[in-house]
Amino acid sequence: MLDRRRGTVRDLRRENRAAVLWWLYFSQPSSRQELSAATGLSPASVTNVVRELLDDGIVIEAGSVDSDGGRPRVMLEINPDHGYVIGVDIGETRVRVELFDLTMAERAKSDYPLNPREHDVDVVVERITSGLNAVLTDSGIEPAAILGVGIGVPGIIEQGPEVLVHGQTYDWDAVPLGRLLRAATDLPLHFENGAKTMGQAELWFGAGRGAKTAVVTLIGSGVGASLISGGTTYRGATSSAAEWGHTIIMAGGRKCRCGSMGCLEAYVGAEAILERYGRPAVGGDEESALAALIEAADTAPLAAAILEETADYLGAGIANLINLFNPERVVLGGWAGLLLGGRFLPAIRESARRHSLRHPFAATSLELGQLGSEAVALGAATLPVESFLNGAPFNGAHPNASPLSAAPR
Numbered sequence: 001m002l003d004r005r006r007g008t009v010r011d012l013r014r015e016n017r018a019a020v021l022w023w024l025y026f027s028q029p030s031s032r033q034e035l036s037a038a039t040g041l042s043p044a045s046v047t048n049v050v051r052e053l054l055d056d057g058i059v060i061e062a063g064s065v066d067s068d069g070g071r072p073r074v075m076l077e078i079n080p081d082h083g084y085v086i087g088v089d090i091g092e093t094r095v096r097v098e099l100f101d102l103t104m105a106e107r108a109k110s111d112y113p114l115n116p117r118e119h120d121v122d123v124v125v126e127r128i129t130s131g132l133n134a135v136l137t138d139s140g141i142e143p144a145a146i147l148g149v150g151i152g153v154p155g156i157i158e159q160g161p162e163v164l165v166h167g168q169t170y171d172w173d174a175v176p177l178g179r180l181l182r183a184a185t186d187l188p189l190h191f192e193n194g195a196k197t198m199g200q201a202e203l204w205f206g207a208g209r210g211a212k213t214a215v216v217t218l219i220g221s222g223v224g225a226s227l228i229s230g231g232t233t234y235r236g237a238t239s240s241a242a243e244w245g246h247t248i249i250m251a252g253g254r255k256c257r258c259g260s261m262g263c264l265e266a267y268v269g270a271e272a273i274l275e276r277y278g279r280p281a282v283g284g285d286e287e288s289a290l291a292a293l294i295e296a297a298d299t300a301p302l303a304a305a306i307l308e309e310t311a312d313y314l315g316a317g318i319a320n321l322i323n324l325f326n327p328e329r330v331v332l333g334g335w336a337g338l339l340l341g342g343r344f345l346p347a348i349r350e351s352a353r354r355h356s357l358r359h360p361f362a363a364t365s366l367e368l369g370q371l372g373s374e375a376v377a378l379g380a381a382t383l384p385v386e387s388f389l390n391g392a393p394f395n396g397a398h399p400n401a402s403p404l405s406a407a408p409r
């Protein structure tokens with residue numbers, strides 16, 4: 001308690017600063033008056049916080065607007081060049097690395113293919129390292145100007161003293177990914193499950209905007225989800241919450257990559273759909289194969305039947321989410337989710353209706369993701385932004401990085 005009291009003034013300042021930054025980040029440009037009304041802070045407190053943010057180069061003035069007869073109001077916005085963030089998506093078929101400014105405008109990207117059957121840790125680490133170097137070189141941005149790197153990982157992230165990745169479907173068993181990458185870069189690293197980073201991207205910038213309770217699903221070769229509760233990602237006791245793909249849709253059913261049987265992923269994951277169709281992807285190109293299957297549905301009865309069944313399973317899986325979590329919104333995302341949803345959303349919705357309780361179903365909307373399949377990298381890049389908005393220190397100085405190359409203009 002003593003420590004708490006001692007920290008009060010500084011904590012309050014930090015909280016005020018975070019409140020202003022979070023609001024401004026999503027509602028820019030805003031005037032001081034609007035910031036005061038939105039955050040509940042007094043005009044004097046807002047003035048103090050804004051002065052500090054202007055001095056630090058985090059916020060810049062963006063012109064002024066007339067206010068009914070009074071003095072013009074100065075509009076404020078986040079300085080996009082105060083710092084930069086990098087998002088990494090360790091996907092099933094590629095490693096994507098993208099560099100963004102502080103307002104998430106993309107400045108550089110690189111993409112490295114990955115054999116879906118060969119998720120060797122050393123290969124993945126090497127691809128990430130190459131990608132980091134490539135986006136820094138292409139953008140001409142100094143490492144010291146990078147707030148941090150967010151990494152979306154296909155597995156469960158154990159956030160202990162050392163970050164460990166458990167990727168059961170890739171045979172990643174307690175992989176010390178943080179330590180392995182630390183050998184190659186000094187940049188601050190943040191790790192999160194890929195479905196959760198995609199969920200955060202849709203929550204911040206896409207179909208999840210404004211939702212307090214939502215489930216963002218990621219359907220690719222595998223199947224995952226992100227559970228939004230109270231406006232933030234719900235992680236559970238050991239960060240594995242919302243492993244929706246490995247909930248059972250058919251007791252004793254098809255064998256799943258995780259080793260269990262009858263998992264949702266074993267029916268609606270792209271790999272499983274193509275296997276059920278009897279035509280696994282040639283050369284691992286599941287995206288083209290699934291697109292071809294969907295196109296064939298118009299003329300080939302077998303293709304139509306497989307996809308009808310898939311919509312039914314997927315709807316049942318969504319009904320389970322609706323009955324368990326009572327979300328106001330379910331977002332269908334991931335490359336396969338977008339392909340399936342683009343064509344079969346009404347059938348998926350109808351199946352969800354049939355399989356869920358009337359009351360929670362009536363309170364839920366089912367929507368397509370808005371950010372495309374690159375949302376995992378974008379979402380990963382929001383991890384360092386989140387720390388920054390919450391007040392993580394950043395003055396352009398990482399260990400071994402040259403100071404002041406991040407200098408605000």
Ligand SMILES: [Zn+2]
Pocket residue numbers: 245246256257258259260263265
């Ligand atoms: Zn499974």
